Amino acid sequence: MEVDAFRRLFPLRFHERHLLESIRPDGRPLGRARDTTIALGAVASANGSALAKIGCTTMLAAVKLEVMTPKAESPDEGCIVIDFHMPPICSPLVRPGRPAEAAPVITKQLTDIILSSGMIDLKELSLVSGKAAWMAYLDIYCLDADGALFDAALLSAVAAFSHLQIPVVSLNDNGRIVLLSEENSGAMWEKEPVNKEKRKLKLDTLPFSLTCVLHKNYILADPSAEEESIMETYLTVVLDSSMQLVSLNKPGGPGLAQTSAIQDCVALTIQRVKELQKILNEAISDMEVD
Amino acid sequence: MEYVSPEGLRLDGRRPTEMRQFRAEVGVVAKADGSASFEMGNTKVIAAVYGPREVQNKGQQMNGQALVRCEYSMANFSTGDRMRKPKGDRRSTEISLVIRQTMEACILTHLMPRSQIDIFVQVLQADGGTRSACINAATLALADAGIPMRDLVTSCSAGYLNNIPLLDLNYVEDSAGGPDVTVGILPKLDKVTLLQMDAKLPIDIFENVMQLAIEGCKAVANYIREILLENTKKLEFRRGV
Numbered sequence: 050m051e052v053d054a055f056r057r058l059f060p061l062r063f064h065e066r067h068l069l070e071s072i073r074p075d076g077r078p079l080g081r082a083r084d085t086t087i088a089l090g091a092v093a094s095a096n097g098s099a100l101a102k103i104g105c106t107t108m109l110a111a112v113k114l115e116v117m118t119p120k121a122e123s124p125d126e127g128c129i130v131i132d133f134h135m136p137p138i139c140s141p142l143v144r145p146g147r148p149a150e151a152a153p154v155i156t157k158q159l160t161d162i163i164l165s166s167g168m169i170d171l172k173e174l175s176l177v178s179g180k181a182a183w184m185a186y187l188d189i190y191c192l193d194a195d196g197a198l199f200d201a202a203l204l205s206a207v208a209a210f211s212h213l214q215i216p217v218v219s220l221n222d223n224g225r226i227v228l229l230s231e232e233n234s235g236a237m238w239e240k241e242p243v244n245k246e247k248r249k250l251k252l253d254t255l256p257f258s259l260t261c262v263l264h265k266n267y268i269l270a271d272p273s274a275e276e277e278s279i280m281e282t283y284l285t286v287v288l289d290s291s292m293q294l295v296s297l298n299k300p301g302g303p304g305l306a307q308t309s310a311i312q313d314c315v316a317l318t319i320q321r322v323k324e325l326q327k328i329l330n331e332a333i334s335d336m337e338v339d
Numbered sequence: 340m341e342y343v344s345p346e347g348l349r350l351d352g353r354r355p356t357e358m359r360q361f362r363a364e365v366g367v368v369a370k371a372d373g374s375a376s377f378e379m380g381n382t383k384v385i386a387a388v389y390g391p392r393e394v395q396n397k398g399q400q401m402n403g404q405a406l407v408r409c410e411y412s413m414a415n416f417s418t419g420d421r422m423r424k425p426k427g428d429r430r431s432t433e434i435s436l437v438i439r440q441t442m443e444a445c446i447l448t449h450l451m452p453r454s455q456i457d458i459f460v461q462v463l464q465a466d467g468g469t470r471s472a473c474i475n476a477a478t479l480a481l482a483d484a485g486i487p488m489r490d491l492v493t494s495c496s497a498g499y500l501n502n503i504p505l506l507d508l509n510y511v512e513d514s515a516g517g518p519d520v521t522v523g524i525l526p527k528l529d530k531v532t533l534l535q536m537d538a539k540l541p542i543d544i545f546e547n548v549m550q551l552a553i554e555g556c557k558a559v560a561n562y563i564r565e566i567l568l569e570n571t572k573k574l575e576f577r578r579g580v
Contacts, residue, residue: 092416092463092464093381093464094381094416094417094418094419094464095416098416105369105370107368109414109463111414111415111416113415113416113421115421132415134414134415136412136459136461137387137410137457137459138368138371138374138385138386138387138459138460138461139368139370139387140370141370141371141372141389141392144395145408145410145457145459186415186416186421188414188415188416188421190414190461190463192367192368192385192461193367193368193369193370193371194370195369195370274370
């Protein structure tokens with residue numbers, strides 16, 4: 050029988066034949082992730098943006114800042130709202146009118162992890178205590194869904210926040226915050242700018258993640274969509290740059306993971322975090338050279 | 340406000356009959372049967388085509404021809420202020436309908452009965468002319484998917500400000516309140532499939548503006564043909580032909 054037909058009709062046997070040789074259909078060894086690239090500043094109209102690709106999975110993240118009044122119980126803090134979208138272009142399984150099942154799940158996971166990891170100090174988003182603060186809207190669009198959606202989404206979110214530049218604003222006579230653009234910043238020196246210059250957010254530790262699929266006794270790092278659809282269960286580990294565990298997620302599934310499997314996954318994640326940090330730093334320094 | 344300076348330059352430095360720079364790429368979404376990205380100046384859109392495939396809603400299945408569906412949506416960050424409702428609002432529904440009817444006119448639907456062709460367009464950055472960029476991207480994506488078509492469909496917009504016909508309006512010129520004529524043509528057959536205009540315009544000036552837009556469409560068509568030719572050569576090379 051032809052290989053393509055066998056792959057479509059008996060996907061489990063096809064993949065297991067490869068696993069016996071400790072290799073995967075695209076030629077990767079079991080513990081290796083796909084090629085990852087990050088491009089910062091992909092959306093010119095946003096305050097911070099990034100395009101992250103892991104293999105074919107593509108995520109476009111953009112941060113837009115709007116001014117709002119902070120809540121009464123935290124007058125010195127801004128706010129971050131994260132939204133993950135899976136538009137119908139990303140996958141043949143997403144139907145228009147019916148949002149993908151994965152989208153709200155990933156939104157919730159991203160929100161929890163970004164807020165709980167302490168990457169961003171919300172006090173940095175404050176403008177005038179009690180009166181004005183920044184609301185950061187982070188929108189992530191999946192442009193191509195080929196497995197490991199959460200990893201790519203988290204990577205693009207972290208890259209977008211690294212690229213974010215807070216614009217210069219000043220308080221005008223009505224007590225409202227007004228954006229100072231470059232043309233009229235010269236004429237507006239009567240109004241005291243609230244922040245002197247465009248600044249970047251001070252990011253504490255950046256969280257990075259790796260999803261591993263657990264199938265019988267095999268652990269496959271960074272699954273593609275085909276592997277995700279036929280394997281038994283998966284485990285997502287999120288570590289921050291100081292190698293502390295931020296989050297672990299194994300959402301049910303028939304495979305019972307022994308603690309040794311979990312430790313193996315954490316070890317694979319530690320390697321992956323080092324790779325991702327290097328890639329992100331290279332992308333940031335490329336931007337600065339420009 | 341002056342949209343064309345006395346020297347004849349527009350706000351972004353173009354001449355009145357000059358189009359913005361365009362860039363297209365085929366095969367950007369690996370999972371789709373056909374996909375393309377099209378940029379006209381700062382307007383960037385991605386189109387993905389899935390099909391022909393089985394009809395998802397059996398009640399809509401047509402025995403003699405393929406069902407064509409289209410969805411247009413804008414990213415939240417695509418416009419200057421963040422958009423609240425990127426999909427279900429009236430403008431998006433209208434543009435989805437317009438794109439569907441335009442593409443349906445040129446797809447040979449009778450060759451694929453009882454099937455469905457989905458065209459999804461996502462606007463990543465909007466700076467005027469999103470409708471036209473979407474149609475151009477959809478044409479490329481349909482060609483990439485190998486769906487039989489009568490001809491390419493290309494589209495371009497033109498306007499009339501400060502008594503001068505302008506080609507390919509950007510967002511600032513579009514919101515100036517002057518007329519905005521969007522034209523979609525089948526270039527080889529020399530037929531007009533899409534024609535939309537708003538605001539007031541005297542009839543003789545309308546003829547000029549429409550002709551200008553048609554010239555713009557033909558320029559886009561030449562560019563699209565080059566891109567498809569290059570893409571085919573690459574595929575030939577990869578197959579070792």
